[in-house]
Amino acid sequence: MASNTSVSGKQDLKKDETMMKRSRSDSPEPSCVSMKSDKSMDHLITFSHGVCSNDQRPQKKKSTKNQLDSIFKELEHKVITLIKNELKRFRKLLSTDYPACSETEGEDDEALYSVREGALKITLHVLKSMNHTDLAKTLQNKLDPVSEYQETLKSKLGERCKRINEGISQHGSSTLLNEIYTELYITEGWSGDVNNEHEVRQIETASRRPETQETPIKCNDLFKDKSIRTVLTKGVAGIGKTVSVQKFILDWAEGKANQDVTFMFPLPFRELNLMKQENLSLTKLLHHFFPEMRQLQLLNCDTYKAMFIFDGLDECRLPLNFQSNERLCDVTESASMDVLLTNLIKGNLLPSALLWITSRPGAVNQIPPECVGLVTEIRGFNDPQKEEYFSKRITDQSLANKIITHMKSSRSLYIMCHIPVFCWISATVLERMLGEAESGEIPKTLTQMFTHFLIFQIKHTDQKYHQQCDLDSQQTRESILALGKLAFQQLEKGKLIFYEEDLRECGIDVREASVYSGVCTQIFRVEFGLHLEKVFSFVHLSVQEFLAALYAFLIFINKDLTENQTTDLFSLFSKSNMSDFLRSAVDKALQSENGHLDLFLRFLMGLSLESNQTLLRGLMPQTGSSSHSKQETVEYVKEKIRENPSPEKTINLFHCLNELNDHSLVQEVQHYLNSTGNSRLSGTRLSPAQWSALVFVLLNSEQELEEFHLRKYEPSEECLLRLLPVIKASKKAILRNCNLTDQSCAVLSSVLSSGSSNLRELNLSYNQLQDSGVKLLSAGLENPHCTLEMLLMCCCNITGAGCAALASALRSNPSSRLTEIYLYGNKTEESGVKLLSELLKDPQFKLEKLHIETC
Missing domain, CATH: 3.40.50.300 (P-loop containing nucleotide triphosphate hydrolases)
Incomplete structure (x- = not known):
């Protein structure tokens, strides 16, 4: 005979303690004045009316009043005398011939020092209220010279x-x-x-x-x-x-x-x-x-x-x-x-x-x-702050709204807007293009955005230099190539900030650095420090990576490499044609464990398109050919996606396809997402590349990341494994009744252990997980990185042994955020209920609700 027990909240378990405290007020009023008690209300009224029987208390109160009057009369005299003496001292200090700090206050005891400090504060307050602020400041500086230095520093x-x-x-x-x-x-x-x-x-x-x-x-x-x-x-x-x-x-x-x-x-x-x-x-x-x-x-x-x-x-x-x-x-x-x-x-x-x-x-x-x-x-910036920035930056609110709408239409651009500098770059470009000051296709990719940004900065050179710069001028080409070389070489070294010796290494004459800054005033900065030393930088890492990619592209198509460098990135230039050059760049980016070449690769792919080259035709050399088969590069990227690298590398490869204006893989899986109902992939054999495309699309879907339902696609362990990056990124994962076994718990444990997991609620009900599955999952629950708050495992064939593993995992992780556990429909036995109920009672754990069934 099973009995259902729902134990909800630590307060419910402390009912007796709550009853003992019931007379206390929940309001911020002092607890001794309880408006919930009729008795205390009567007492309060009696006291306020002074009904004290026929004893001598009124006479005693009158005697106390006379004593207080006498004390305060003497106190008033002493305080006034003290303040008068301090005011005389202050007046003497403010006289023009009286030197600052001529009085030695070192002999004052601590009590007198505090009194004088109080008198000074009162005097300063009153002087300021009388609009004698300068006099107050002079007095403060004479008594405390540090304040003068503070004001100067401020x-x-x-x-x-x-x-x-x-x-x-x-x-x-x-x-x-x-x-x-x-x-x-x-x-x-x-x-x-x-x-x-x-x-x-x-x-x-x-x-x-x-x-x-x-x-x-x-x-x-x-x-x-x-x-x-x-x-x-x-x-x-x-x-x-x-x-x-x-x-x-x-x-x-x-x-x-x-x-x-x-x-x-x-x-x-x-x-x-x-x-x-x-x-x-x-x-x-x-x-x-x-x-x-x-x-x-x-x-x-x-x-x-x-x-x-x-x-x-x-x-x-x-x-x-x-x-x-x-x-x-x-x-x-x-x-x-x-x-x-x-x-x-x-x-x-x-x-x-x-x-x-x-x-x-x-x-x-x-x-x-x-x-x-x-x-x-x-x-x-979070999403509301992005909109606030554009609204402040663009005075025309109608134009600001257009820009916000456009940025939201491109998920990759909108994500980049977390970075304030990218918001500024986007506002610079889109304010002109959407404001009809410039014509052309509105940028939808990173390469397009940065290409337009570079062109605008060249065209709108800082008026300080009174230069007419355009892409066709020899000086502009030389400046961009010099900056590109600096960006390329320092990118490989991982440097963002440069000093004069770094510029000299790249052949930039430090005396002419201002010229480079003049041609591209908002791209390359010369800053003067606190002591007027020069420091050089690009406005952002992404700008440096764009110029590095532009340099690599221009040097390769013009075969203009004059130096014999042996570094890893310079080996790109040894390739015989553009397709091999781009394939080699893909390989080098994938070899990077931390993805330091991800953005560089995206830009390189984008620059290989003729449409972007047309925008930069002034910088393009008169000799050399940039023509290549775009399709060859697309197929090579897809081949790498099929090899199923890490989710992060796969996502970057999809961004590369986006820069190449190829959306075929995404379109192949899009119709599955557009259909309704469950088991949309049932009977369909997706290729590894299509699975990766599905992950890419889902990771860019805000709706799916809020609440992910595995049954929408296919209730199977294979689907779970393929879509694991989506589950990791989701707030709520509904995996209920999806034919999962204990093997699924092993991979889900890795998700729970990840420091980058967003998972807050995990529903595994109606799967044959058994005690072995709970034990595997417990390895993730006991990890300090685990952020799970609600766990549902109803009807999963779990016994007391599974409950013991669950309780042990939570006990070994005092920082666990788990507040609710649902275990209905399992043969948990009384021993299992007891172990978990003890956690519920223990104040060091956050567990508040335990829904369980004893059998």
Whole structure:
């Protein structure tokens, strides 16, 4: 005889405890005043009317009142005398012939110091309310000279940070940051893994991750938890790390946020690199970058809170040898830049100072985890923020809406819009094309977008140079080829930031760097650091990869390789024809474990199309041939898809087909998706390439990723295995009654263990999983990466042994997010129910609902 038991919620299991607490108020009122109790209400009324029987309490109250009057009369006299004395002192300080800080306050005891501090605050407040702000500032500076330095620093940083150059380095073409700034989506937490995948891959993965699984945090709240000394913020190139730092500093300088911080010292790694040979103290380092602080000889971080901001850890060219660098605790002691930084980060130097470090994902492991209090990730723009950006960037709202609609029509372009820089590039192109300032086909692929962007930047050269540039000019061709060579060579080295020696290596005359920046003012930037040293960069990694692909393409078709390079990428140029050249590029991209050549390959494929070459005909050489059989390349890419590489590599190959304007594989499977009902693939034998196409389409479908139903396609283990990447990317996977066995649980366990899985709900009911399947699945449930919140395994032939495996897995993973388990229709036995019910009662686990059947 089976009895059904539904145990729901930890509160239900603590009914007695709840009854004991029922008299407490749930409202924010003090619990001693309970409006739910009639008795306490009567008592409250009696007390307020003062009905106290015929005792002597009224006389006692009158005596107490007289005593208080006497005390407060004397208190008033003393407070007024004290304030008068302090006001006399302040007046003396404000007289023109009285030197600042001439009074020695070192002998004051702590109590008197606090009183004087309070009197000063009151005086300053009243002076400001009387519109004597200058007088208040003078008084504050005389009593506390540090505030004068703080105001000077705020003024300097505020002036530097108030404007933003979107992709432009020249002065005079900037926008006020506060007018255009769009809040970025920043999340707390980090798995600890270092992700070395191509950053576009990471963006595509992140775009499928539900925001509900993240803990969002505002930029100005990074140091809200006062126990945190160091925050490490990671984010892919161009995602908005540096702009976030700029806005953070601006808000502090303008008095809008983090006013408990006395001094902020932004020290970008790209500028610290220029001092890597220097030997100096921390004090001298600050005086070098912030000369206005020189009069403040020592920085007492116990009295004044200082914050150091190190932007761009990935650009650091210092060894950061945390293990073997000598210990340094004195801010006046000289040491190498590497020793200074490692000791500051470890907390040996200025242990009370706050540190904010930003980095691309691949470099975060340079900082030991024990030195970091909080790790956050800038995810860029979420979908509403993308629309907000275009609406702010484009003043014509009708045009802004057109741009948003167009970007949404191309899933690959819309995903890239997570990156703020790509939003800017798209807005630059589409504002002109949709605004009818330019004619031509509206870009639908990455290559088309970047080609138009390059053309526009050449045509609209910064007016500072008063140049008429066009694609046909020799100077333009030479500049683009020089920049392309720099992009190509540095891409292979993995560099985004360049210094003068890097330019010289590529044959660029540093004295003429401004000319390159002038021809392509919004592509190649020359920036001046805090101390006017030059730093060079492309506006984004994707721009660098596009120019690298353009260089490779132009050099190959013109056979214009003058150098005998032996690097891996340069071996591409040894091929005899375009088809072999492109096939070789495909092979090299697939050989890359982390996908660092993914975007380079997409651009190369796109540039091989005649339609894109026509746009760039001015840059095309007069000799050489770019003609080749597009179909040969398409078939080679399809062949590689049939070989079934990893899902990430397969997806990039489909993006390559898209750049080649070939959608045949996707169209082959599209009619299966357009049909209705279940088992759409029943009786159909899809080829490996068609399965991959189906995965690609489903991964780009927001609807399918919200809730995936396996039965729509085919209720089989083969279909499950083929569509596993889709299940991994989905929030909810309904695999109910799909003829699955314990073998399916092994692959699903790998999904649960993945740090990039989005799965929140898994329904495996009505499959013959048995205890062996539960044990295999449990390996995923006990993994800290598992994010599953609801698990359904009804009627799966599970016994008490399966329940024991499930309970053991959850006990070994205290961070488990599982809140609901459904096990109806199984022979779970009382022992199994008991083990799982104990988890329900244990407050350290999140489990709230257990629906089970005892047999």
